[in-house]
Amino acid sequence: MTGTRFDVLGVGNAIVDVLARVDDAFVDTHGLAKDAMLLIDEERAEQLYAAMPPGQEISGGSAANSLAGIASLGARGAYIGKVAEDQLGEVFAHDLRAAGVHYDTAPLFGGPATARCLIAVPPDARRAMNTFLGASALINEDDIDPGLVKASSVTFLEGYLFDRPEAKTAFVRAAEIAQANDRRVALTLSDIFCVERHRASFRQLVKNHIDVLFANEAELKSLYELDDFDAALAAVRAETRVAAVTRSEKGAVIVSGDAEARIPAQEVGQVVDTTGAGDLFAAGFLAAYARGMSLDACGRLGVIAASEIISHMGARPQTGLQALAARQGLELPDAEA
Amino acid sequence: MTGTRFDVLGVGNAIVDVLARVDDAFVDTHGLAKDAMLLIDEERAEQLYAAMPPGQEISGGSAANSLAGIASLGARGAYIGKVAEDQLGEVFAHDLRAAGVHYDTAPLFGGPATARCLIAVPPDARRAMNTFLGASALINEDDIDPGLVKASSVTFLEGYLFDRPEAKTAFVRAAEIAQANDRRVALTLSDIFCVERHRASFRQLVKNHIDVLFANEAELKSLYELDDFDAALAAVRAETRVAAVTRSEKGAVIVSGDAEARIPAQEVGQVVDTTGAGDLFAAGFLAAYARGMSLDACGRLGVIAASEIISHMGARPQTGLQALAARQGLELPDAEA
Numbered sequence: 288m289t290g291t292r293f294d295v296l297g298v299g300n301a302i303v304d305v306l307a308r309v310d311d312a313f314v315d316t317h318g319l320a321k322d323a324m325l326l327i328d329e330e331r332a333e334q335l336y337a338a339m340p341p342g343q344e345i346s347g348g349s350a351a352n353s354l355a356g357i358a359s360l361g362a363r364g365a366y367i368g369k370v371a372e373d374q375l376g377e378v379f380a381h382d383l384r385a386a387g388v389h390y391d392t393a394p395l396f397g398g399p400a401t402a403r404c405l406i407a408v409p410p411d412a413r414r415a416m417n418t419f420l421g422a423s424a425l426i427n428e429d430d431i432d433p434g435l436v437k438a439s440s441v442t443f444l445e446g447y448l449f450d451r452p453e454a455k456t457a458f459v460r461a462a463e464i465a466q467a468n469d470r471r472v473a474l475t476l477s478d479i480f481c482v483e484r485h486r487a488s489f490r491q492l493v494k495n496h497i498d499v500l501f502a503n504e505a506e507l508k509s510l511y512e513l514d515d516f517d518a519a520l521a522a523v524r525a526e527t528r529v530a531a532v533t534r535s536e537k538g539a540v541i542v543s544g545d546a547e548a549r550i551p552a553q554e555v556g557q558v559v560d561t562t563g564a565g566d567l568f569a570a571g572f573l574a575a576y577a578r579g580m581s582l583d584a585c586g587r588l589g590v591i592a593a594s595e596i597i598s599h600m601g602a603r604p605q606t607g608l609q610a611l612a613a614r615q616g617l618e619l620p621d622a623e624a
Numbered sequence: 625m626t627g628t629r630f631d632v633l634g635v636g637n638a639i640v641d642v643l644a645r646v647d648d649a650f651v652d653t654h655g656l657a658k659d660a661m662l663l664i665d666e667e668r669a670e671q672l673y674a675a676m677p678p679g680q681e682i683s684g685g686s687a688a689n690s691l692a693g694i695a696s697l698g699a700r701g702a703y704i705g706k707v708a709e710d711q712l713g714e715v716f717a718h719d720l721r722a723a724g725v726h727y728d729t730a731p732l733f734g735g736p737a738t739a740r741c742l743i744a745v746p747p748d749a750r751r752a753m754n755t756f757l758g759a760s761a762l763i764n765e766d767d768i769d770p771g772l773v774k775a776s777s778v779t780f781l782e783g784y785l786f787d788r789p790e791a792k793t794a795f796v797r798a799a800e801i802a803q804a805n806d807r808r809v810a811l812t813l814s815d816i817f818c819v820e821r822h823r824a825s826f827r828q829l830v831k832n833h834i835d836v837l838f839a840n841e842a843e844l845k846s847l848y849e850l851d852d853f854d855a856a857l858a859a860v861r862a863e864t865r866v867a868a869v870t871r872s873e874k875g876a877v878i879v880s881g882d883a884e885a886r887i888p889a890q891e892v893g894q895v896v897d898t899t900g901a902g903d904l905f906a907a908g909f910l911a912a913y914a915r916g917m918s919l920d921a922c923g924r925l926g927v928i929a930a931s932e933i934i935s936h937m938g939a940r941p942q943t944g945l946q947a948l949a950a951r952q953g954l955e956l957p958d959a960e961a
Contacts, residue, residue, distance in 0.1 A: 341720075341722045342715075342718075343681065343682045343938065344681035344715060355678070378681060382679065385644075
């Protein structure tokens with residue numbers, strides 16, 4: 288799109304991840320859910336943290352991970368999300384800015400601490416996420432800078448934000464500003480439980496505001512309450528400009544009007560930690576989409592970015608994704624002036 | 625030794641590491657020193673952190689890393705070190721306790737923040753450490769619980785503590801209590817710059833209080849101001865019960881009275897980050913030493929532990945070291961009742 292300062296603006300929960308390797312007994316004993324995100328309160332967060340093995344702290348947050356990926360791919364990104372004025376908040380802000388993402392949301396004073404996601408990574412790499420939302424949920428309409436939304440080709444929203452009413456209002460506000468300025472709006476459904484919590488709201492949002500929808504197979508089926516994947520795909524095709532559906536080792540399916548692209552998954556040496564796989568697929572897809580590339584190229588760049596992230600602990604790239612993609616023949620065209 | 629509750633008690637600077645991969649230009653531009661530790665003040669810490677790429681936070685601190693390794697080897701460890709009452713202090717305490725180390729030093733209220741070490745890891749894995757000591761340097765004599773010292777076969781002190789007078793006093797106090805109770809005292813010289821800062825004090829300490837000294841080749845030569853390695857080895861042999869000297873890819877030399885053991889280095893697939901190599905050598909050595917194993921076994925266990933730590937980012941074990949050692953035929957005997 289012409290005249291934009293940013294390719295993608297992300298809006299999401301600003302979270303620092305606490306990752307630890309566990310065994311399957313730990314997952315069972317503590318009632319964790321693999322491949323999913325559970326919301327937990329502060330008391331539960333303290334209990335679970337006390338039980339967890341030694342960990343490592345790495346900045347996270349679904350949309351923030353995507354934006355770090357977008358910057359690593361050489362595209363221009365900005366982010367809106369709320370941390371507290373504390374050490375983990377500083378870590379989050381540092382890591383995002385150091386990744387090359389524009390980030391200037393005012394931190395929260397005198398409220399809850401910066402959000403933490405306690406992530407248990409079992410031997411099969413299918414992480415169980417447990418989020419204490421803290422300051423991140425206190426994002427509100429005032430945090431949505433209309434100038435940033437107008438300056439961005441795509442505004443990308445994470446479904447997790449729907450878990451708090453103020454955040455949801457901020458979320459819809461961002462979508463409205465984008466639409467009023469002829470910018471695109473993208474949404475990720477985030478998580479099967481998140482879809483179940485907010486199905487009706489999501490259905491309405493998708494129909495009225497969303498140009499590009501990200502979902503995995505289970506989330507898409509749950510959104511439309513359809514057991515048949517093709518039926519769910521037909522439903523979303525009728526409601527959004529583009530839908531990109533990830534299917535783990537089966538790769539991704541992208542539909543847009545009558546067009547369709549199927550992207551195979553990539554071989555990964557060893558899957559170490561699946562945290563961030565969906566976030567980085569969205570990163571690759573949106574970087575290419577904002578630069579006007581084909582659906583096929585969008586999907587392929589998504590798969591390349593996702594493959595890097597599952598090869599190590601944490602949901603932020605550890606390799607320059609732009610060079611990685613170039614080695615596979617994918618380069619972003621220049622942004623239009 | 626009979627009747628001890630712990631094999632090893634560590635006393636050191638309680639630090640959280642902030643690790644980031646950098647290129648060599650970053651090391652040059654910011655005047656960092658590979659293979660070494662520079663002390664920095666808060667202002668410099670903020671400047672350097674702002675310039676650093678996205679990082680990951682992993683609990684560190686030289687003696688604390690050793691104790692985490694000792695616990696991972698199946699030995700019984702305790703630790704004394706000072707954090708602040710803040711988020712990184714909680715992370716430090718959690719990780720050490722979750723590793724199985726006894727840790728109950730009271731945190732500092734209303735003073736500087738928990739210590740941070742900004743660690744730049746260049747492509748050749750030779751990390752450049754930059755430490756803001758914060759709360760860790762405010763450890764004092766009152767933090768040394770005589771009961772813990774008496775209950776431990778070996779009290780292990782890190783040379784870095786000499787950088788603050790209060791800490792140095794605490795350090796000597798711990799050594800005196802141990803000696804008065806017929807326990808052993810071990811010291812690591814920590815770093816070549818640390819030896820240069822405190823050579824006279826270290827010489828006196830080694831002569832009067834130290835049973836087991838850890839040093840690398842450069843530190844040992846600097847301690848005695850001797851260019852010849854064999855001459856330095858002869859000097860330390862005359863002054864301590866045991867000296868264990870590491871020589872990177874040349875392995876380790878251990879001397880004790882007339883006895884000597886030479887341990888070859890282990891093949892490591894890829895050296896990712898050398899942070900903690902010395903700490904984990906000491907861990908393996910001391911776990912075996914406290915259980916009365918031979919010098920050769922002490923050295924071999926040290927090399928096994930050090931080899932694991934340099935194969936990944938961060939100075940805390942990511943693999944159960946006890947099982948790793950067992951696969952190489954090394955098992956700790958039971959502690960004496």
